[in-house]
Amino acid sequence: MMTNHPTRLEGALDLRAFLAEVKAAGELQEISRAHWNLEIGALTELFAEQTPTPALLFDEIPDYPHGRRVLSNVLFSPLRQALALGVSTDLRGIPLVQEVKNRLAQLKPIAPEEVKDAPVVQNVAQGNDVNVLNFPAPQWHEKDGGRYIGTFDAVICRDRDSGYINAGTYRVQVHDEKTVGLWIIPGKHGNLIAQKYWSRGEDCPFLILCGVPPSMILASAVGIPWGISEFDFLGGLLDTAIPIVKGSATGLPMPAFAELVLEGVAPPPEKVSRPEGPFGEWPGYYASGTIDRPVVRVSTIYHRDDPIITGDPPLKTYLNTDIYMHIRAANIWSSMERAGIPDVKGVWFPRQGRFVVVVAIRQRYSGHARQVGYGVLATRDGGRDTRMIVVVDDDIDITNINDVLWAMASRWDPKRQSEMVDVPASDLNPTVTPEQKAANDMVSSCIIVDACRPYGRRNEFPAVSSVSSEYRQMVLKQWAHLFGKQL
Template identity: 40%
Template sequence: MGLNTSLAAANAATSAKQDLRAWLAMMEAAGEVTHVTGAEREREIGGIVDIFQRKIGNPLVLFDEIPGFPKGHRILANLLTSVRRINMTVGNSPDASEIDLVQHWRRYMKEAKTIAPVEVTSGPVMDNVATGQDIDLFRIPVPRWHEHDGGYYIGTGDMVIMRDPDTGWINYGAYRVQAHDKNVATVMCSKGKHGDMIQRKYHERGQPCPVAVVCGMHPALFMIAGLEIPHGKNEYDAAGGLIGEPVQVIRGPKTGLPIPAYAEIAFEGFIHPNDKIDEGPLGEWTGYYAGGLKKEPVIRVETMMYRNDPILLGAIPGIPPDDDSFYRGSYRSGAVWNQLEAAGVPEVKGVWSHAAGGSRLWLTVAIKQQYGGHAKQAGLIASQCHAGAYVNRFVVVVDDDIDPADMDKVVWAMCTRFDPREDMELLRGCWSSALDPMAYSERDPRNARVVIDACKPFGRRDTFPIVVRASEEVEALVRGKFGALLPK
C-alpha cells in the first residue's frame, strides 16, 4: 500500500480537504444547499432527490429530522450535478467553464501526481464502533431511493475497498451496496471491474474476500472511486494527488483495510465463496431498471463505525443528469481528449460527454480540420478508445467554432453540416453492458453505435456559407460600450 507513517506527514494532513463537513460548510457559504426536514425514507426522500436531479445546477439537498431516526442522522444528495460545485471541489474557480473543467482533468491525468496515504491511529469515523450483536446497518436512515427499487441502498455515493491477495494493491470503487439485514449487505460489481477481479482471486483459492464499505466521505475521495484509475494503481494515491495531501486512514480492526479517518459511515466484513442472495433491482444510470433481480455476493459485516450525527452520502443513479453521470462526464471528456492526442489525432479543441447520455452514451469532439478524413478519424477513435468505448451510442464530431458542451450548437451543426449519405458510420458488436437497455442481450452485452461527422465538408470549407454571427470586432465594440447591460 505504500503507507507513509511519519508523524510529519500525519500532521501535514488537514481535515478541510478530507472532511465532508468542511466541504458542506463551503457549499453552505456559497448558497449551494437546500435543507429539508421531516421527509420519510420510503418514498419522500427519493422523490425529492428525483426532482432536484432533473436540472443541472440545482442545489445540494440535505435531509434531517427523518421520521424514526435521531435528529442529526442526515442524508446529503444531489452532490455533483453542477459544474460550479465540481470546480469548487477540485480547487478551480467556481465560474470556470465546462471545457475549463475538462482541461483540469486533462492536466491531472497527464501529471499523474500521487501522494501515498498516511496511517493514523484514530479519527472521527471511530466515534461509534459496533461489533457482534451491536451491528445494525439500519441505524442509518437508508432510503428506498426509487419507488420500484428492491430494497435500501446504503452504498451509492460510496467507496468499496479491497486488497489484491497477490500484490497487496489497494483498490476502491463506487459499486452499489444494498443493506438487507442488520449485518448483511450485498455488493454488485460488473464483470471485468477491479472489485470483481479481486473477489475472484480470493474465491478461486477458497478464501473469503475482505471488504470495507465507506458510505460518507469528502466528495473528492468519492470522485476517485468512480473514475477509471488504471489496474494496479492505488486510488488513495490518486486521491492524495487530487487534494494535494495524504489521505488519513485507519486500519479496519477485522480486515486491516484502510478506511478514511474522516469518513462518516463505514463497515467491514468478508465475502465468502458462493455466498450470494437476491439483490436489486435498482434504478440505474441509464435511467432504466435494467439488470433486474439477481444473485450477488454477500458482505457479512463484522465491524460498523460511524461519526456522531452521521451523514449518509447519496449519489443516486437514475434518468440523467445525476451524480453518477455528471462528474464522471467531465473526467471522461478529459480522458478521451488525451487518448485522441495519444493516438495522433491533431488539433482537438474540445471534448464533452453529455450528461443526458449518462457520461458514456454521447460524446462530442471539436476539432480544427487539417485534412480530408480528419473528422472521421477523430470520431472513430473516440468511439473505441478506452475512455470512450464502454456503453457508447453516439460520437459527434464538430468544427472548432462549436462549443462541444453547448448542445444547442451541436444539434445546429448536425442539422446544417451533416450529410447522412456520407457522414455517418454504423459500428456493430461494440463493448457495452447489461445495464444498456439496447444491448444485444443479457448474455451478449454488446451494442451498435454511430459516428457522425457534423463538420463543414472538408473540400467546401472555403466556400461554405458564412455563419450569421457578430464578428469579434463588433462584439468587442458593443461589450466595451454596453457591457453592463449584456449577458455574459
C-alpha cells in the same frame, strides 16, 4: 506546477468542510423530516429537475435520531465539482475540464498517509453491536427491491496477488442488520479482484464507504488503469497524500474523513448469495431485475459523530449526467493527447445524454474526426455503453447542445459521415436483449458522427453568417444595459 489553496483541499478531503463552503455559496438546501421510504428519493429527483440544482441535506429522518443524515445531489454544479477537485471555483465549462486535464497530464501518483487519529473512527461497532439498519438508507425508487445504502459510495478491495488497492462505485443493498448485497458490473476492477478470491473458494475482504469525501467519489468513478490505486491517483490529482486509517479486520485503507464505513467479507457467491434488485439505474430504467448476487457479511461499522450517507440515486440520464462530467471528459481528453491525437480542443458530456460524448477538434488531415471518434472508444470512460460520439469543428461551442445540433444539421451527412461500431455493454443497458445476456454477448452499438466540415472542401465550405465573436463582445459592451449583464 500544481498549486492548491489549503481550504480547497479541506473541501475536497472532508465532506463537512465541503458542505460549509457549499452552504456559504447558497447551494445547500437543508430538509427536515422527509421519510427514508421514497420521500427522500422523490425530493432528490424533483430538485434535480430544477436549475440550478442545490445539494440536499436531509435530517430528522423518521425512525432515526437527529444527526443521522443523508446527502443527495452532491455534485450537481460546477462549483461543487471544483470544490471536490480542489481547483478554483471560478472555473466553468471547458476551462474547468482543461484545468483537470492539465492536472492529469502532470499527475504523479502519491501514496496515502496513515494517521493515528481520524474522525471516521470516532465510533466503532463490532460483534453484536453491528447493525446496518441503524442508519437511514433510503428506498430511493418506488420499484427498488429494497433500501440502498451504497449509491454514491466507494467500495475498497485488495488484489490478492499484487496487493493493489482498488476503489470503485458499486451499488449496495441492505439485506439485514449484518448483511448487504453488492453488485459490481463484470469487467470492473472490483469484480476482477473478487473473482480471484472466489475462484479459490476464499472470502473477498471489502470496505464499503457509504459516506465519502467528495473527491473520493470522483476518483472511484473515473477510469484508472489497473494497478494504480485510486488513493494514489487522488493524491496525485490533489498534490497531497490522502490521510487514511486501516480497518481492524481487513487492513484495508479508508479515508480518515469518511463518514460511514462497513467492513466485512464477501463469500463466493456459489456458497452465499441473496436476491438483489431491481434498482432504478443510470439509463433511467429498472434494468437488471432481481438476481441472486454476492453479499458482504459486515463485521465492523465505523462512523463519525452524526454521520452522513452520501446518496446518488440514478435518475434519467439528463438529470444526473453532471456528476462526473468534468473529470471523465478530462480523462478522455488526456488519454487522446497521450495517444498522440493532435488538436483536440475540448471534450464534453451533454447533460441531455450521459453516454453521448462531444469532441471539438481543429482538423489537421483527412480522417482526423474518425480517428478522434475511435480514440474516445479506446478510453475507459468513453468505451462502455456509449451510444453516440459527435466530433465537431472548434468553432462550435460543445457545451451548448443547440450549437452541437446545429453543426449536426448543417455539416453532417448521415450516409457519408457516420460509422456504426460495436462497443462493450453492461447488463444495465436496456437495449441488450435477453438472448445476448444468456449468451454473454454483451455488446451494443455506437454511432460516430463526423459533424465537421468535410476536410477536402473545408476552405470552400460556406462561411457562418452569425455575428463574429469579436464584434459580439464590442456590441455587448456598448449595449450591456439592454441585457441586464455583460455576456
